[in-house]
Structure formats: C-alpha cells, structure tokens
Amino acid sequence: MNQLLPFLIPGRGARGYWVQITEGLETMFGWRDYPPDVAQQLGEALAAAPLLAADMTQAGRFNLQFQGEGPLKLLVTQIDAQLRLRGMAKHAPDAAGDFQALMKGGLLAAMIEPEGDGERYQAMVEVVGLALSEALQIYFGRSEQLQTLIRLSASEGKLAGLLVQRLPEGEGARSARAAGARSAAQPPALDGESGGEHVDPDHAAAGSGNVDNDNWEHVYTLMRTVTPDDLQKWSGEELLNRIFAEDEVRVFEPRPIELVCRCSDAQISAMLLGLGRDEVDSVLAEQGAVAINCEFCGRGYRYDPADVVALFAADAASGNDQATRH
Structure with missing residues (x-):
C-alpha cells in the first residue's frame, strides 16, 4: 500500500x-x-x-x-x-x-x-x-x-x-x-x-x-x-x-x-512527430531503428522503419500532416 x-x-x-x-x-x-x-x-x-x-x-x-x-x-x-x-x-x-x-x-x-x-x-x-x-x-x-x-x-x-x-x-x-x-x-x-x-x-x-x-x-x-x-x-x-x-x-x-513513470508509447510517438520525418529518417538510415530509453524508469522504446512509416501515415491521415509542422 x-x-x-x-x-x-x-x-x-x-x-x-x-x-x-x-x-x-x-x-x-x-x-x-x-x-x-x-x-x-x-x-x-x-x-x-x-x-x-x-x-x-x-x-x-x-x-x-x-x-x-x-x-x-x-x-x-x-x-x-x-x-x-x-x-x-x-x-x-x-x-x-x-x-x-x-x-x-x-x-x-x-x-x-x-x-x-x-x-x-x-x-x-x-x-x-x-x-x-x-x-x-x-x-x-x-x-x-x-x-x-x-x-x-x-x-x-x-x-x-x-x-x-x-x-x-x-x-x-x-x-x-x-x-x-x-x-x-x-x-x-x-x-x-x-x-x-x-x-x-x-x-x-x-x-x-x-x-x-x-x-x-x-x-x-x-x-x-x-x-x-x-x-x-x-x-x-x-x-x-x-x-x-x-x-x-x-x-x-x-x-x-x-x-509511476509518466512515459508512454503515445508520449514517445508525439516526440518523434515533433522531430519531423526527415530527422527520424536520418536516424533510421544511420542506426537502422529509433531506440529511446526513458530517463526516469529506463523503459526502452524501439521504432523500426515499418513503425515509423505507420506512425507518420497515421498522423497525416488525422489531418496533422508533418509537412505543416515547424
């Protein structure tokens, strides 16, 4: 308790x-x-x-x-x-x-x-x-x-x-x-x-x-x-x-x-969307995947190329096309 x-x-x-x-x-x-x-x-x-x-x-x-x-x-x-x-x-x-x-x-x-x-x-x-x-x-x-x-x-x-x-x-x-x-x-x-x-x-x-x-x-x-x-x-x-x-x-x-830690899949996804597709693609080209660890709890989050494609496609479909982000 x-x-x-x-x-x-x-x-x-x-x-x-x-x-x-x-x-x-x-x-x-x-x-x-x-x-x-x-x-x-x-x-x-x-x-x-x-x-x-x-x-x-x-x-x-x-x-x-x-x-x-x-x-x-x-x-x-x-x-x-x-x-x-x-x-x-x-x-x-x-x-x-x-x-x-x-x-x-x-x-x-x-x-x-x-x-x-x-x-x-x-x-x-x-x-x-x-x-x-x-x-x-x-x-x-x-x-x-x-x-x-x-x-x-x-x-x-x-x-x-x-x-x-x-x-x-x-x-x-x-x-x-x-x-x-x-x-x-x-x-x-x-x-x-x-x-x-x-x-x-x-x-x-x-x-x-x-x-x-x-x-x-x-x-x-x-x-x-x-x-x-x-x-x-x-x-x-x-x-x-x-x-x-x-x-x-x-x-x-x-x-x-x-x-409880406040990290989540949704939070990490939002962070990647905020970085923009070009930046995320450059990490994929260099490392093969995007790997992020929460600084607090240490939980790991991994996005392979297919995950990144799906993430940005879903964001574009929702009307938040990354090209409009600054």
Whole structure:
C-alpha cells in the first residue's frame, strides 16, 4: 500500500507526515540495474518526496534533485499535487558506499514548478550530514526556517519515512479544527549548520529554554529513538503510538501515492512527430531503428522503419500532416 498519513501532536505544538510505499517498486527500479547503494539512496529520496511535497496546494510538480561530481552524478525525484511520484539516478559504473561517499560535496536543490505561468521556487544547499535525512533537515533549517526532524528507510520491498515539524504558536489548534482529526489510538473511521566537524542536525533542531522549546525537545528526544527497522516494521498509526505513547496524536485521512513513470508509447510517438520525418529518417538510415530509453524508469522504446512509416501515415491521415509542422 502506498500512502501518506498526516498527523498532529497538539500538546507538543508539532505536526508531521508518515509515508509508506510498497507498490510500483519493481516497475520503477526494474528497467534499470542500479548498484545496491545507489538504489538505497534513490529509495530514500523517493520516500522523502511525498513528505516534502505534502503541503502542495496548486497544480504542478515538486522536484528534489542532487547533483555532484562523485560516484553518484545525479539523483532526481518528481512528485505532483496528486502525489504521483517517480525518480531516477545517474552514477558511475562502480558507484558504491554510504551517503557521504556517494554524495558528499554535491548540491541538493528543492524546486516547485507550478503549471501555467506561476512563479517557480527553488532553494539550494550544499550536501552535508551523514544521511539524506540529515541533509534535508539542514535544508529546512536554512531555506524554510522550520525546525524539522526526518527519518527515512528503504528496502527492496518497502520505502518509508517520517517527518515531524515544529508548528508556529497557535497553528496546531487551527490545523486540528480544519481537518477532522482523530486519535492515532482509535481504529480508522499522520536549523543545522556544518563546518569541518559534523554537527548533529537533530540537536540543532531541538531548541532549548522555554515551555515551547521543552515540548520540542521532548519530540526531538523521542524521534531520536526511531530506527530504519521501526519504519519498515510498523504501520503509521502503530509507529506513532509507539513513539509518542504518552502524547495525544491526532491522525487525518491518509492520501494515496502512485509510484509511476509518466512515459508512454503515445508520449514517445508525439516526440518523434515533433522531430519531423526527415530527422527520424536520418536516424533510421544511420542506426537502422529509433531506440529511446526513458530517463526516469529506463523503459526502452524501439521504432523500426515499418513503425515509423505507420506512425507518420497515421498522423497525416488525422489531418496533422508533418509537412505543416515547424
């Protein structure tokens, strides 16, 4: 089951999201032979994307992108407001190692691309931390000014994640009234800096001092206990009840996530028609066939000469003769 579960911890002034993805993994990963360590980082990034895009209200896409000069050259995840998700990675043939070995020294960017003429938003930070979750916490601290804690886990059969954010004063009550929340215990009817030494982004997000900060320190302490195995083992409500056993946790209706690539025969055909018959024929003359691989899922599309003739003939018959295209 693929779903995003929103939740609220009103007594602690915190809110969050839990995500689980178990369906569509074979399709998304099956066309590409990712090294295990690259697949691990891509899996965690796919789990992170719904957590980061959960508050999108307008049509468009949220992109999380890493780019570097190490073994992992590029990692991209895309998700839209309907929580349709896909991702890909480009890497050296011998790419191996943990997060730091693969991604240290690169740049991590988050971008919102609204449909139409809306203004794009982009924030970029240098990759620091011991894991993707830490790098994202630092991103929130620097770019969004939100104290945020994130846990991520990826296995061959399941991607999972948990995000908790500190709410501005008074926002928790408004959120609960606006959304028909229920207790997680009920049955169904959820700024760090880094220099030469490693700085714990969790501790940087914890705060200290007054009552509000004490509440966030409580959340921080409990989140420190969450392991990747916990994310793999428990459902969202089970996990929340185990972590915040002494607190009231209100959960909202889960939202479905679709892990799917948007490539298709129709999309590739339209691209070839856009290139024009002369250009496509030149590829046929040189290579004997037109072969295209989707950059995201890796699925291959092949057009032999007979396929090309049929494609352009059908387009001409529909009144869209390629000779009129520019």
